[in-house]
Amino acid sequence: GQQVMQIPQYQHVQEGEDFTTYCNSSTTLSNIQWYKQRPGGHPVFLIQLVKSGEVKKQKRLTFQFGEAKKNSSLHITATQTTDVGTYFCAGFTGRALTFGSGTRLQVQP
Amino acid sequence: GAGVSQSPSNKVTEKGKDVELRCDPISGHTALYWYRQSLGQGLEFLIYFQGNSAPDKSGLPSDRFSAERTGGSVSTLTIQRTQQEDSAVYLCASSRRESGRRTDTQYFGPGTRLTVL
Numbered sequence A: 001g002q003q004v005m006q007i008p009q010y011q012h013v014q015e016g017e018d019f020t021t022y023c024n025s026s027t028t029l030s031n032i033q034w035y036k037q038r039p040g041g042h043p044v045f046l047i048q049l050v051k052s053g054e055v056k057k058q059k060r061l062t063f064q065f066g067e068a069k070k071n072s073s074l075h076i077t078a079t080q081t082t083d084v085g086t087y088f089c090a091g092f093t094g095r096a097l098t099f100g101s102g103t104r105l106q107v108q109p
Numbered sequence B: 001g002a003g004v005s006q007s008p009s010n011k012v013t014e015k016g017k018d019v020e021l022r023c024d025p026i027s028g029h030t031a032l033y034w035y036r037q038s039l040g041q042g043l044e045f046l047i048y049f050q051g052n053s054a055p056d057k058s059g060l061p062s063d064r065f066s067a068e069r070t071g072g073s074v075s076t077l078t079i080q081r082t083q084q085e086d087s088a089v090y091l092c093a094s095s096r097r098e099s100g101r102r103t104d105t106q107y108f109g110p111g112t113r114l115t116v117l
Helices: none
Strands: A004-007 A010-014 A019-025 A033-037 A044-049 A055-057 A061-065 A070-074 A085-092 A097-099 A102-108 B005-007 B010-013 B019-023 B029-035 B043-051 B065-071 B075-079 B088-094 B110-114
Touching: A004 A085, A004 B065, A010 A019, A010 A044, A019 A085, A033 A070, A044 A055, A044 A061, A070 A085, A097 B043, B010 B019, B019 B110, B029 B075, B043 B065, B043 B075, B075 B088, B075 B110
Parallel strands: A010 A102, B010 B110
Antiparallel strands: A004 A019, A019 A070, A033 A044, A033 A085, A055 A061, A061 A070, A085 A097, A085 A102, B005 B019, B019 B075, B029 B043, B029 B088, B065 B075, B088 B110
16 A cells, blocks of 8 residues: 655754655655644644645745655754644545654754 | 534543544535544544545454444544554544545544543
8 A cells, every 4th residue: 555654753953953854655646745733733734735846835844746746855944943843744646645654843942 | 613623532431342433524525534643653544535435444443443424524433342552542634625636635623532441
């Protein structure tokens, strides 16, 4: 079955440092979504990427979808303590979404 | 409603008992999903309903798990003869539609934290 891998599992950064999480799928994806889950909360949708090579920005967050539509990345510039949480990618192949295992981000003030 | 709601928010049960978890999706959303999240882990897909189509049950871990969706709205996830390894947060999500090869944004409920003693 489809697998979606995310790395790293955990990252601890100093406030102001950059952060990147990577997502890789075993199969080509129709689209990929990114979610953020704050500690104790539930996943909240951030963005969806559909096109090969697509890049989208949301303030300090930059999302990329690979040319082969099998990988994606989320980059946060100059992290803030409000960025703390777990970031999940989720790939869609035509059935339900398959979520990656998530990257937990801790930001040291 | 304003968002996806789930009940109960917390459920403590004894091993061997049956439990029912409820999900009220956003009104008008045709797709409904159940996921399980163990402590510190990712989201494990359980089951997916889309409109009147037969549900995708491929993620259910055993035949002790079942779910139904009545009238295309409310869904109930039932776990029979609960075991300690069933302890997790059970999340429900709904989305507006599935269109061709794309899925719409999923809106998650707050989850039900199940503890099996």
